[in-house]
Amino acid sequence: MKSFFHVQDIGDLGAALKEALEVKANPFGWKHLGANRTIVLVFFNNSLRTRLSSQKAALNLGMNPIVLNVNGDSWKLETGMGVVMDSDKSEHLREAIPVIGSYCDIIGVRSFAGLKDMEFDYNETILKQFIEYSGKPVISLESATVHPCQAFADLITIEEHRTNKRPKVVLSWAPHPKCLPQAVPNSFAEWMNAADVDLVITHPEGYELDPRFAGNANIEYDQMKALEGADFVYAKNWSSTKPYGRNICRDSSWTIDKAHMDVTDNAFFMHCLPVRRNVIVTDEVIDSPRSLVIPEAANRVVSAQVVMKHMLEDMQ
Amino acid sequence: MKSFFHVQDIGDLGAALKEALEVKANPFGWKHLGANRTIVLVFFNNSLRTRLSSQKAALNLGMNPIVLNVNGDSWKLETGMGVVMDSDKSEHLREAIPVIGSYCDIIGVRSFAGLKDMEFDYNETILKQFIEYSGKPVISLESATVHPCQAFADLITIEEHRTNKRPKVVLSWAPHPKCLPQAVPNSFAEWMNAADVDLVITHPEGYELDPRFAGNANIEYDQMKALEGADFVYAKNWSSTKPYGRNICRDSSWTIDKAHMDVTDNAFFMHCLPVRRNVIVTDEVIDSPRSLVIPEAANRVVSAQVVMKHMLEDMQ
Amino acid sequence: MKSFFHVQDIGDLGAALKEALEVKANPFGWKHLGANRTIVLVFFNNSLRTRLSSQKAALNLGMNPIVLNVNGDSWKLETGMGVVMDSDKSEHLREAIPVIGSYCDIIGVRSFAGLKDMEFDYNETILKQFIEYSGKPVISLESATVHPCQAFADLITIEEHRTNKRPKVVLSWAPHPKCLPQAVPNSFAEWMNAADVDLVITHPEGYELDPRFAGNANIEYDQMKALEGADFVYAKNWSSTKPYGRNICRDSSWTIDKAHMDVTDNAFFMHCLPVRRNVIVTDEVIDSPRSLVIPEAANRVVSAQVVMKHMLEDMQ
Numbered sequence: 001m002k003s004f005f006h007v008q009d010i011g012d013l014g015a016a017l018k019e020a021l022e023v024k025a026n027p028f029g030w031k032h033l034g035a036n037r038t039i040v041l042v043f044f045n046n047s048l049r050t051r052l053s054s055q056k057a058a059l060n061l062g063m064n065p066i067v068l069n070v071n072g073d074s075w076k077l078e079t080g081m082g083v084v085m086d087s088d089k090s091e092h093l094r095e096a097i098p099v100i101g102s103y104c105d106i107i108g109v110r111s112f113a114g115l116k117d118m119e120f121d122y123n124e125t126i127l128k129q130f131i132e133y134s135g136k137p138v139i140s141l142e143s144a145t146v147h148p149c150q151a152f153a154d155l156i157t158i159e160e161h162r163t164n165k166r167p168k169v170v171l172s173w174a175p176h177p178k179c180l181p182q183a184v185p186n187s188f189a190e191w192m193n194a195a196d197v198d199l200v201i202t203h204p205e206g207y208e209l210d211p212r213f214a215g216n217a218n219i220e221y222d223q224m225k226a227l228e229g230a231d232f233v234y235a236k237n238w239s240s241t242k243p244y245g246r247n248i249c250r251d252s253s254w255t256i257d258k259a260h261m262d263v264t265d266n267a268f269f270m271h272c273l274p275v276r277r278n279v280i281v282t283d284e285v286i287d288s289p290r291s292l293v294i295p296e297a298a299n300r301v302v303s304a305q306v307v308m309k310h311m312l313e314d315m316q
Numbered sequence: 317m318k319s320f321f322h323v324q325d326i327g328d329l330g331a332a333l334k335e336a337l338e339v340k341a342n343p344f345g346w347k348h349l350g351a352n353r354t355i356v357l358v359f360f361n362n363s364l365r366t367r368l369s370s371q372k373a374a375l376n377l378g379m380n381p382i383v384l385n386v387n388g389d390s391w392k393l394e395t396g397m398g399v400v401m402d403s404d405k406s407e408h409l410r411e412a413i414p415v416i417g418s419y420c421d422i423i424g425v426r427s428f429a430g431l432k433d434m435e436f437d438y439n440e441t442i443l444k445q446f447i448e449y450s451g452k453p454v455i456s457l458e459s460a461t462v463h464p465c466q467a468f469a470d471l472i473t474i475e476e477h478r479t480n481k482r483p484k485v486v487l488s489w490a491p492h493p494k495c496l497p498q499a500v501p502n503s504f505a506e507w508m509n510a511a512d513v514d515l516v517i518t519h520p521e522g523y524e525l526d527p528r529f530a531g532n533a534n535i536e537y538d539q540m541k542a543l544e545g546a547d548f549v550y551a552k553n554w555s556s557t558k559p560y561g562r563n564i565c566r567d568s569s570w571t572i573d574k575a576h577m578d579v580t581d582n583a584f585f586m587h588c589l590p591v592r593r594n595v596i597v598t599d600e601v602i603d604s605p606r607s608l609v610i611p612e613a614a615n616r617v618v619s620a621q622v623v624m625k626h627m628l629e630d631m632q
Numbered sequence: 633m634k635s636f637f638h639v640q641d642i643g644d645l646g647a648a649l650k651e652a653l654e655v656k657a658n659p660f661g662w663k664h665l666g667a668n669r670t671i672v673l674v675f676f677n678n679s680l681r682t683r684l685s686s687q688k689a690a691l692n693l694g695m696n697p698i699v700l701n702v703n704g705d706s707w708k709l710e711t712g713m714g715v716v717m718d719s720d721k722s723e724h725l726r727e728a729i730p731v732i733g734s735y736c737d738i739i740g741v742r743s744f745a746g747l748k749d750m751e752f753d754y755n756e757t758i759l760k761q762f763i764e765y766s767g768k769p770v771i772s773l774e775s776a777t778v779h780p781c782q783a784f785a786d787l788i789t790i791e792e793h794r795t796n797k798r799p800k801v802v803l804s805w806a807p808h809p810k811c812l813p814q815a816v817p818n819s820f821a822e823w824m825n826a827a828d829v830d831l832v833i834t835h836p837e838g839y840e841l842d843p844r845f846a847g848n849a850n851i852e853y854d855q856m857k858a859l860e861g862a863d864f865v866y867a868k869n870w871s872s873t874k875p876y877g878r879n880i881c882r883d884s885s886w887t888i889d890k891a892h893m894d895v896t897d898n899a900f901f902m903h904c905l906p907v908r909r910n911v912i913v914t915d916e917v918i919d920s921p922r923s924l925v926i927p928e929a930a931n932r933v934v935s936a937q938v939v940m941k942h943m944l945e946d947m948q
Contacts (some may be wrong), residue, residue: 040684047389052356052382052420054385067683070345073701075678075681076678083909091906091907095906100680103933104684132487177403274409275413277408278401279400294411297418298418300417303418364728364732367700367705593710593717594714595717599714613730613734
């Protein structure tokens with residue numbers, strides 16, 4: 001595997017899901033693969049689950065993880081080409097990336113969308129520079145437009161809990177006080193479209209996901225209608241796409257509460273975390289026995305481990 | 317061992333002391349116990365000794381330590397129940413704790429007292445949430461009211477240096493420019509009361525320790541009188557308890573200097589560090605051959621390792 | 633090896649270069665040396681290459697690296713002797729250093745020059761305290777006046793690329809918006825003087841390096857004349873020495889561009905990184921096939937590994 005970015009990078013999705021369950025059942029079974037291998041995890045933004053689960057996945061495979069917090073540990077990095085670097089940025093990505101690449105076997109990168117320039121974000125400018133200049137396989141640990149480790153973990157969780165062959169999965173927008181990237185809903189839609197599920201996406205107008213990710217999913221602006229008969233409700237806030245990166249709807253009727261869950265087919269509740277309680281979802285729903293938020297987070301080790309395992313196998 | 321919080325959690329104290337000396341003499345002798353085991357060390361507050369000694373103890377046991385600085389690495393965590401999370405806190409402890417627990421075998425938590433709400437602090441609200449929601453054994457790496465790894469290391473140090481069967485140990489308050497928690501004196505008193513020593517506590521009025529920790533120790537408001545004939549002088553600042561969390565005494569006559577040490581029985585000087593030189597203790601005393609501050613800090617690896625060893629043995 | 637600070641600390645330089653190439657060819661060949669050994673890497677200042685390459689070197693040798701960011705992880709440390717510590721510094725180096733030493737086998741320290749007090753800086757006050765009080769071998773990871781791991785890596789890179797027995801190496805000052813330490817040019821000059829190269833140093837007036845480092849190198853104030861016939865151009869900014877620590881020249885004619893390289897003997901371009909593009913060097917030069925900045929950075933693992941290997945061998 002060259003890099004891990006889109007659903008097709010994992011190869012056959014059914015085989016990957018089967019492999020994920022094997023890895024989960026036997027986490028230390030491939031520990032020999034990572035001997036003398038190092039992964040550098042580069043964080044341009046904060047992280048809790050990704051930071052810990054990526055380290056754990058690497059350790060399970062016998063690798064040495066090294067964490068780099070770009071802003072706290074090193075210095076601001078310039079990303080523009082041809083710039084006269086006489087202000088606050090001490091180093092250019094053109095140097096930093098191949099240097100990091102020279103110290104490791106795999107690179108993981110977290111770099112959120114700036115939400116100011118849609119073209120810059122949707123070109124995955126930072127992540128693509130890592131792929132181009134590092135000389136090493138790169139894992140997106142949530143980049144500007146995708147969060148594939150999360151979406152793969154979500155799919156594993158659905159696979160573990162579904163009771164019918166083709167479950168109805170509803171991705172529902174929910175309110176939030178801040179402007180968040182679209183990476184999680186983009187990847188979730190992309191992976192669900194590639195899997196054997198019936199995907200419905202519901203959100204207010206102006207929040208339409210890029211068609212490259214939304215694909216042929218059913219888009220339904222009436223949230224309650226969308227939720228009818230759902231087997232899985234996946235709540236998530238994202239900022240608007242028209243205009244880009246804004247918080248144009250704060251309508252609290254979109255908060256997932258018991259009334260929303262009541263129209264589903266006793267659906268499981270999912271969220272990638274971190275979640276704002278009583279803004280995205282009520283305490284009652286997230287604390288209910290149908291909430292999968294913790295198993296979903298636990299599966300982040302599994303998805304990351306399968307991805308790293310593929311990369312290590314390619315190095316043998 | 318479920319969690320490590322109070323002196324009784326270590327089991328028989330005499331046996332634990334004997335085990336500590338064995339671990340110190342043979343630090344890598346139990347390295348097999350930690351194979352494929354991970355400890356996450358969660359820091360809500362800064363740390364030097366605890367951070368390093370806990371990692372070293374885990375490594376000695378063959379475990380993988382992962383450090384999480386909550387504020388620098390992730391984001392602010394909400395602790396209140398039923399809160400509408402629409403302000404600056406991105407995640408609730410109710411999610412963060414079980415997620416962390418799902419990535420590791422043991423959790424260590426540093427979370428200082430807020431010193432504003434005595435009931436919140438003395439209920440150990442944060443630490444108890446970790447114990448309740450993580451599903452894993454939890455080690456207090458100094459929480460609101462206790463610092464048991466420090467107290468255990470102090471006791472090991474006294475055991476190594478005592479020359480009579482029941483030494484006189486004096487815990488003396490000393491001045492400090494800031495308001496500090498009571499965790500260190502609480503645990504020190506608790507552990508000394510459980511050990512075979514003659515404990516005297518001396519401090520100005522208003523600094524009385526909670527009776528659950530002070531126990532039957534002799535409380536003496538006259539510092540010089542308290543120090544007479546002491547074998548060990550343990551200096552430490554803490555903030556007042558009446559009223560709670562204030563700096564009501566700045567009397568520099570409490571600073572431990574040569575005149576104070578002269579009334580002792582050629583006592584050893586101890587402090588948990590970090591120490592304010594010439595505020596808590598004069599250079600002359602801390603730099604004297606009777607100062608145990610460095611061996612005491614070195615024993616932090618030993619105490620942490622015994623605690624982790626117990627937890628790992630329970631997992632076999 | 634007691635500590636690594638000056639070129640003589642590595643022993644016979646020819647033998648060390650030969651060993652470096654062996655280590656590079658077989659990075660895991662000495663992994664047994666570091667079993668159960670720990671290195672603490674103490675950062676008073678930010679770092680990217682040093683942070684990552686030191687961890688990688690330690691891991692290659694089978695050691696456990698522990699990173700400590702003094703300012704982010706712990707607290708401000710007092711360095712003055714006899715101070716009454718009643719202000720913002722919570723701990724004295726006199727305690728912090730031996731405590732750190734008690735938790736590890738080797739210490740690496742990054743601590744930049746303050747550039748305010750030349751005597752304090754040039755006495756290597758901080759690093760010498762680590763050497764004196766830690767009881768363990770200390771590696772300078774760039775201290776006030778030296779950066780020996782960088783200079784050793786530079787020499788390895790020159791050794792790998794030279795095509796004549798005694799290459800002409802030009803250390804050229806270049807402009808920069810900030811005031812930088814003299815550690816890199818000092819160590820580069822010191823190591824080149826000890827090696828079999830023809831060293832020329834060029835800089836504006838007021839930037840003269842300390843004679844203890846410049847040695848018998850040819851000092852040439854005319855940059856273009858200095859560059860004539862060069863085999864290697866090593867660009868670097870440093871702040872003035874007369875007066876100390878200032879930015880007295882911002883003359884952009886010193887920026888290394890194609891016209892500068894054209895007078896050389898098709899020289900390789902070198903820089904320790906991080907580099908300000910189009911301030912120190914133009915994009916055209918740093919992006920040319922003659923640029924060695926990435927191989928030079930990659931050799932930071934090799935130089936650090938040889939140094940740690942010597943220290944571990946002394947402990948056997």
